[in-house]
Amino acid sequence: MIKTYRDYTGDIQETCDVCVIGSGPGGGVIAKEVAERGFDAVLLEEGGHFTVNEWDGRPFRGLIDMYRSGGSTGTLGNPFISLTLGKCIGGTSTVNSATCFRTPGGVLKKWREELGLENMTEKTLDPYFERVEKIVNVTELPWDVLGNNANIVKRGCDKLGLTCRPLKHNVKDCKGCGPCQFGCQENAKQSVNVTYIPLADSYGARIYANCRAERIVIKNGAVRGVEAAAVDPKTNRNSFRMTVTSKIVVTSCGAMITPSFLKWSGLKNRHLGRHLQIHPAGRVVALMDETVEGWKGVSQGAYIDDFENEGIMMEGIMVHPSLLLAALPGVGREHKGMALKYNNLAVFGVMVHDETEGRVLKGRSPKRGGGVMATYFIRKTDSDKLKRGIAYLAKIFFAAGAKRVYTSISKMPVLYTPEDAVRLMKLRVRPNQIETMAFHPLGTCRMAADPKQGVVDRYGESFEVKNLYVADGSVIPSSLGVNPQITIMTLSNYVADGICARLGSM
Amino acid sequence: MSDLKILKGRYGNILRSVMNTVIPRGGAYAPGAADYDLLPRAEEMLMSYDPSIRGLFPLMLNYIQFSALIHQGKIFTSLSEEKGAQFLSSMEASPFFYRRLIMLMMKLITMLAFYGSDETERLVGYKHGCHLK
Numbered sequence: 001m002i003k004t005y006r007d008y009t010g011d012i013q014e015t016c017d018v019c020v021i022g023s024g025p026g027g028g029v030i031a032k033e034v035a036e037r038g039f040d041a042v043l044l045e046e047g048g049h050f051t052v053n054e055w056d057g058r059p060f061r062g063l064i065d066m067y068r069s070g071g072s073t074g075t076l077g078n079p080f081i082s083l084t085l086g087k088c089i090g091g092t093s094t095v096n097s098a099t100c101f102r103t104p105g106g107v108l109k110k111w112r113e114e115l116g117l118e119n120m121t122e123k124t125l126d127p128y129f130e131r132v133e134k135i136v137n138v139t140e141l142p143w144d145v146l147g148n149n150a151n152i153v154k155r156g157c158d159k160l161g162l163t164c165r166p167l168k169h170n171v172k173d174c175k176g177c178g179p180c181q182f183g184c185q186e187n188a189k190q191s192v193n194v195t196y197i198p199l200a201d202s203y204g205a206r207i208y209a210n211c212r213a214e215r216i217v218i219k220n221g222a223v224r225g226v227e228a229a230a231v232d233p234k235t236n237r238n239s240f241r242m243t244v245t246s247k248i249v250v251t252s253c254g255a256m257i258t259p260s261f262l263k264w265s266g267l268k269n270r271h272l273g274r275h276l277q278i279h280p281a282g283r284v285v286a287l288m289d290e291t292v293e294g295w296k297g298v299s300q301g302a303y304i305d306d307f308e309n310e311g312i313m314m315e316g317i318m319v320h321p322s323l324l325l326a327a328l329p330g331v332g333r334e335h336k337g338m339a340l341k342y343n344n345l346a347v348f349g350v351m352v353h354d355e356t357e358g359r360v361l362k363g364r365s366p367k368r369g370g371g372v373m374a375t376y377f378i379r380k381t382d383s384d385k386l387k388r389g390i391a392y393l394a395k396i397f398f399a400a401g402a403k404r405v406y407t408s409i410s411k412m413p414v415l416y417t418p419e420d421a422v423r424l425m426k427l428r429v430r431p432n433q434i435e436t437m438a439f440h441p442l443g444t445c446r447m448a449a450d451p452k453q454g455v456v457d458r459y460g461e462s463f464e465v466k467n468l469y470v471a472d473g474s475v476i477p478s479s480l481g482v483n484p485q486i487t488i489m490t491l492s493n494y495v496a497d498g499i500c501a502r503l504g505s506m
Numbered sequence: 507m508s509d510l511k512i513l514k515g516r517y518g519n520i521l522r523s524v525m526n527t528v529i530p531r532g533g534a535y536a537p538g539a540a541d542y543d544l545l546p547r548a549e550e551m552l553m554s555y556d557p558s559i560r561g562l563f564p565l566m567l568n569y570i571q572f573s574a575l576i577h578q579g580k581i582f583t584s585l586s587e588e589k590g591a592q593f594l595s596s597m598e599a600s601p602f603f604y605r606r607l608i609m610l611m612m613k614l615i616t617m618l619a620f621y622g623s624d625e626t627e628r629l630v631g632y633k634h635g636c637h638l639k
Contacts, residue, residue: 060622070554079603177636322621326614332591336534342630432603
């Protein structure tokens with residue numbers, strides 16, 4: 001049973017083998033794996049618990065209920081980059097687009113060579129990938145379920161000799177209802193909240209939603225437990241106290257929160273919060289003559305990786321009118337004219353395999369509600385990749401028959417001909433002239449063989465505090481160039497094995 | 507209306523004026539922001555934001571109100587619909603990133619509040635819920 005704020009009537013004391021903080025793709029996997037092997041697990045989640053009957057699938061309610069700070073989080077720099085994070089049971093997996101990729105072989109090689117992570121090989125990880133993919137049912141959907149948005153881009157790619165492929169998704173019986181990012185309306189998305197969390201629950205893990213960890217209790221260089229508080233979802237204020245005594249603590253709060261939380265718990269590793277990589281992203285919107293109705297289909301259906309060598313990945317993304325229209329130029333009657341064309345719009349995104357490294361700062365204390373504070377000054381090389389990716393996508397849309405293309409580049413917001421796309425390619429664009437978003441924070445507690453290079457060892461245990469593990473996007477040592485949820489889940493499963501081995505020897 | 511904390515008084519008036527300018531009555535479809543009570547929804551959205559961003563919002567509204575005085579000769583709430591739209595369009599096309607960001611935030615709050623019901627979604631041809639049902 002998952003307890004929520006309305007179940008709390010007073011202070012809570014818990015004793016367990018493993019206390020997991022965070023219920024996303026990292027924490028959910030750990031809780032299920034350790035509970036399945038007979039260990040006593042307690043899982044704390046700061047956000048609420050929502051089910052298909054409770055979310056309405058619209059951005060307004062979804063952002064307020066299921067996203068951290070209503071989706072207003074981001075990184076400070078040149079420019080401010082919006083970086084949305086899930087905050088609910090299942091974490092970001094509950095509100096993502098269900099896109100699944102394995103860790104690219106080249107990335108694993110880099111980790112082995114640069115950080116001495118000899119265990120990061122396909123041979124070692126393949127059984128973990130298979131296990132995770134089976135549980136979340138990674139599958140390839142047919143083109144008709146992917147919808148017109150994907151079909152239009154495929155048509156443009158076919159004309160230009162590029163390859164547009166269907167993405168793999170963690171879904172079961174998905175019929176392409178549309179808005180995946182605010183809770184799957186059909187429960188088809190096999191996110192952590194409908195897979196790992198119910199499994200953890202069935203194996204006896206005790207799960208507390210609306211419960212914010214405040215600090216890890218550390219004595220003589222080893223963890224002793226966690227101090228937490230129930231959070232009133234209406235006010236976001238801490239109320240009843242919760243004390244967990246545990247042999248092992250696993251932080252799985254995500255790459256934007258984990259480093260801050262560990263700093264507030266007294267950790268001082270110099271890499272803590274550093275090496276933040278986020279896959280900076282931009283969007284391209286095409287106005288078509290034909291009716292697209294892109295919302296009838298999977299919101300992120302297809303991808304193009306022909307420009308992978310340049311560090312550019314392209315993925316579809318169709319969103320609700322309130323989000324798409326806000327991003328398009330036009331105020332007043334001009335906006336209304338554009339709004340009427342919503343069903344003629346096709347949208348695709350560009351994501352950059354970034355070289356830039358940002359930093360997560362200590363931020364506000366969890367006792368005062370916590371919060372994200374991070375900097376990320378995008379390098380010119382990365383913003384150039386973003387510009388090129390946007391120009392490539394514009395060419396693809398024109399090849400597919402677009403009448404106009406809207407970019408996220410303020411210096412050239414509207415393109416009217418394929419020649420404009422060529423001009424955009426040559427245009428000098430400053431980073432702050434691109435409206436940039438990000439969805440994949442990684443690397444802020446990176447894994448390394450040597451304590452001089454990272455925060456956790458190759459099994460996810462902190463170099464600084466015994467029996468403290470990290471299992472989330474923060475341990476991933478570098479940008480992946482692809483969506484990270486399967487990598488996070490796989491590494492977490494690997495870390496869970498190490499935790500079980502440790503518990504067995506205690 | 508009395509429950510508003512951030513958008514009470516003049517801040518509420520400025521945002522209401524911005525919303526009515528972004529989505530005016532008439533044109534491609536009849537209803538505009540003025541036909542709905544959007545301030546409580548905007549307030550609810552703002553209350554979910556990080557306190558640091560929430561705290562900046564009144565400053566952003568003041569920026570719009572008084573920079574209109576410099577660019578258009580009148581504070582924003584005194585501008586006609588046409589002049590107001592001109593001014594907000596100029597913010598949207600500004601070479602200065604944070605000026606564009608303020609405008610993006612205003613549009614986002616307006617759109618989230620406005621296009622959040624079956625009735626307004628239908629205006630743009632979107633049908634909420636699984637279209638296969």
